[in-house]
Amino acid sequence: MPYKTQKGTKYAVLYNEGFRRVKYALGSYADIIPEYEQMNKPKELFFRYKANVCEMCGAYVPAVKVYQVKSMSDLDVNTEWGAIMNKKKRKTLVVCGDCYDRIHK
Numbered sequence: 001m002p003y004k005t006q007k008g009t010k011y012a013v014l015y016n017e018g019f020r021r022v023k024y025a026l027g028s029y030a031d032i033i034p035e036y037e038q039m040n041k042p043k044e045l046f047f048r049y050k051a052n053v054c055e056m057c058g059a060y061v062p063a064v065k066v067y068q069v070k071s072m073s074d075l076d077v078n079t080e081w082g083a084i085m086n087k088k089k090r091k092t093l094v095v096c097g098d099c100y101d102r103i104h105k
């Protein structure tokens with residue numbers, strides 16, 4: 001296909017021969033560009049969340065919630081959760097529903 005540039009006409013070849021059929025499942029990583037795949041590792045919070053253990057009362061619950069502050073300076077270390085988060089040096093705290101309600105009272 002010809003196209004014009006300041007230095008004259010150039011040609012670009014468009015691919016028009018279809019794509020080979022892939023017979024196996026690609027899995028969940030199908031959309032991840034290979035050069036970024038090495039950076040697509042689950043973060044620490046992922047494992048804390050998946051553990052389903054409240055970080056305040058230690059209870060194992062089927063579903064946890066995540067309490068989060070914007071910055072460490074927003075933490076009130078005088079609260080029970082603030083002290084835990086300050087000790088962990090984390091802006092997030094994985095908690096059970098009861099503790100979450102207690103924080104947001």
Ligand SMILES: [Zn+2]
Pocket residue numbers: 054055056057058059095096097098099100
């Ligand atoms: Zn709890």
